Amino acid sequence: MALTSPRRAGRRTNVGLLALLVVAGGSGVLAFAVGAPGPARLVVAAHGAAGLGLLLLVPWKAVVVRRAWRRPPDTRGSGGVSLGVATLLTLLTGVLHAVGVTGPWSWTAGVPVLHVHVALGVATGALLVVHAWGRRQRPRATDLDRRGLLRAGALGAGAAALWGAGEGLLRLTGAPGAERRATGSFERGTDDPAAMPVTQWISDVVPDAASATLSLVAAGRRVQVPVTDLDRGDVVRAVLDCTGGWYAVQDWRGVRLDRLLTEHLDGQLPADGSVDVVSVTGFRRRLPLSDAGGLLLATHAAGRPLAPGHGAPVRLVAPGRRGFWWVKWVARVEVVDAPWWLQSPFPLQ
Numbered sequence: 330m331a332l333t334s335p336r337r338a339g340r341r342t343n344v345g346l347l348a349l350l351v352v353a354g355g356s357g358v359l360a361f362a363v364g365a366p367g368p369a370r371l372v373v374a375a376h377g378a379a380g381l382g383l384l385l386l387v388p389w390k391a392v393v394v395r396r397a398w399r400r401p402p403d404t405r406g407s408g409g410v411s412l413g414v415a416t417l418l419t420l421l422t423g424v425l426h427a428v429g430v431t432g433p434w435s436w437t438a439g440v441p442v443l444h445v446h447v448a449l450g451v452a453t454g455a456l457l458v459v460h461a462w463g464r465r466q467r468p469r470a471t472d473l474d475r476r477g478l479l480r481a482g483a484l485g486a487g488a489a490a491l492w493g494a495g496e497g498l499l500r501l502t503g504a505p506g507a508e509r510r511a512t513g514s515f516e517r518g519t520d521d522p523a524a525m526p527v528t529q530w531i532s533d534v535v536p537d538a539a540s541a542t543l544s545l546v547a548a549g550r551r552v553q554v555p556v557t558d559l560d561r562g563d564v565v566r567a568v569l570d571c572t573g574g575w576y577a578v579q580d581w582r583g584v585r586l587d588r589l590l591t592e593h594l595d596g597q598l599p600a601d602g603s604v605d606v607v608s609v610t611g612f613r614r615r616l617p618l619s620d621a622g623g624l625l626l627a628t629h630a631a632g633r634p635l636a637p638g639h640g641a642p643v644r645l646v647a648p649g650r651r652g653f654w655w656v657k658w659v660a661r662v663e664v665v666d667a668p669w670w671l672q673s674p675f676p677l678q
């Protein structure tokens with residue numbers, strides 16, 4: 330479909346690219362936060378479509394770029410080349426992850442290709458700010474007229490079609506990516522915890538010695554529970570889905586958090602409120618207390634005690650939440666009044 334001829338490319342092309350990059354960046358971050366399969370599928374589809382949709386505007390952008398290069402250098406603005414390169418590398422690594430190639434590009438090389446993708450995505454965002462600053466493309470009334478909306482709609486439909494074609498191709502060719510979860514993650518070590526990667530969020534490290542007791546705290550009261558008392562036979566089958574791009578399903582065993590809290594702190598539990606789950610390393614997450622019935626403090630996976638790297642002697646199991654909520658080496662569980670959303674959306678260590 331000829332929306333406009335590439336010769337008339339210009340402001341609208343730039344606005345289109347900007348919109349797609351903003352959607353790609355936003356949905357990328359959102360993809361890290363969402364754990365439920367339904368919403369994750371939507372977010373990941375929007376992300377893939379916005380990212381791949383950038384390719385549709387390449388012919389138009391090429392004209393814009395060629396035109397700029399015929400002008401004197403001091404009228405050109407800066408950072409365009411690095412932004413272009415960063416954007417294409419971000420796209421490339423995103424696709425490499427989605428296809429699921431093995432070998433040096435996969436997570437087995439030490440660094441998951443998805444982490445490279447995210448780092449490049451963040452760099453692209455920074456370069457975009459530098460590049461677009463001072464050259465703001467002001468919105469015009471005609472952007473939202475019938476033709477403007479048709480163009481935007483056509484770009485959206487084209488992007489969605491490109492993403493759909495990509496997904497179809499993965500299935501047709503039987504690429505590993507056809508099997509990935511709604512979040513985009515690949516299966517590693519289901520029912521075999523030893524085959525599960527040991528993953529730290531940013532800078533945390535496996536502690537030398539974990540705590541032999543668990544502190545339960547509420548309303549100024551503190552109870553010390555030996556970790557050997559935590560295997561009560563409560564079992565939850567749940568998916569650990571890491572933002573590094575892998576997931577595993579295990580039978581986790583231990584004690585339900587609501588059960589443990591009512592046993593030891595009954596009477597001190599507020600009707601609403603939150604619960605801080607804190608690792609011996611300082612890594613922590615705050616969850617709504619109303620979720621406690623679905624949370625497990627696990628001492629075992631697949632019938633075996635947790636390995637040190639996987640959080641021994643006790644870790645949190647948070648079904649439906651991404652891996653960074655599954656605090657390992659839990660030393661303290663504290664009931665607090667503050668709302669759960671009053672914390673950094675992602676851990677800081």
Ligand code: HEM
Pocket residue numbers: 350353354356357358360361373376377378379380381383416419420423424426427443446447449450451453454492495509512513514
């Ligand atoms: C502006 C920058 C970005 C662009 C252009 C981009 C583009 C892409 C593309 C094209 C894919 C492959 C989708 C597919 O083929 O189905 C992808 C996958 C992915 N990206 Fe990004 N991305 C960007 C930033 C980010 C950021 C900042 C994050 C996370 C914080 C992120 C997370 C992901 C994830 C989780 C996948 C895997 C989804 C799947 O398997 O389909 N991306 N990205």
Ligand SMILES: Nc1nc2c(c(=O)[nH]1)N[C@H]1C(S)=C(S)[C@@H](COP(=O)(O)O)O[C@H]1N2
Pocket residue numbers: 525526527528529530531533534569570571572608610612638639640651652653654655656657658678
């Ligand atoms: N204390 C602590 N707990 C943590 C992390 C961490 O860095 N420190 N990483 C989280 C992340 S990002 C994931 S995906 C899972 C990984 O669990 P595993 O190492 O048992 O596979 O643990 C979570 N719990």
Ligand SMILES: [Mo]
Pocket residue numbers: 528529530570571572573652653
């Ligand atoms: Mo993770």
